[in-house]
Amino acid sequence: MRNKTILLCVFVLALVMWAGLITLMNRKPPDSLNQLVFLVVWGLAITLTAMPVAYVVNARLAAPLGERGDMRRVMREGGLLGALSVVLMTLRFIRLLTWPIGVILAVVVVLVEILFYLRRR
Numbered sequence: 001m002r003n004k005t006i007l008l009c010v011f012v013l014a015l016v017m018w019a020g021l022i023t024l025m026n027r028k029p030p031d032s033l034n035q036l037v038f039l040v041v042w043g044l045a046i047t048l049t050a051m052p053v054a055y056v057v058n059a060r061l062a063a064p065l066g067e068r069g070d071m072r073r074v075m076r077e078g079g080l081l082g083a084l085s086v087v088l089m090t091l092r093f094i095r096l097l098t099w100p101i102g103v104i105l106a107v108v109v110v111l112v113e114i115l116f117y118l119r120r121r
Helices: 003-026 032-061 067-094 099-120
Strands: none
Touching: 003 032, 003 067, 032 067, 067 099
16 A cells, blocks of 8 residues: 555555544543543654654655655654653643653653664764
8 A cells, every 4th residue: 555545545544543532532421441542542642643644744754665665754752742742641631741841751752763864874
């Protein structure tokens, strides 16, 4: 399958995840099980939304790695952003998120991506 077809499917899945997230937030009370479901759907929605954006940004700014390499990079970047958003939201749920912690976690994610970039060079 071509990258554009995959990204179109990913975008449709992202829309489904966002619709599921809106439905979950409006129909279920915020107990601990529903918060866990929220975090899973939230992470998937962010990941699937970030993948097409990362593909467009990488197509403009990064060196091409071939079809497989480009999709691996896009999935890794989307996954990192999704994981960061889940960790930040979890910290927010337990009231431990402050702006220095958020900045430090974001910097760690950027450093991980830089390490992947340098390893590929």
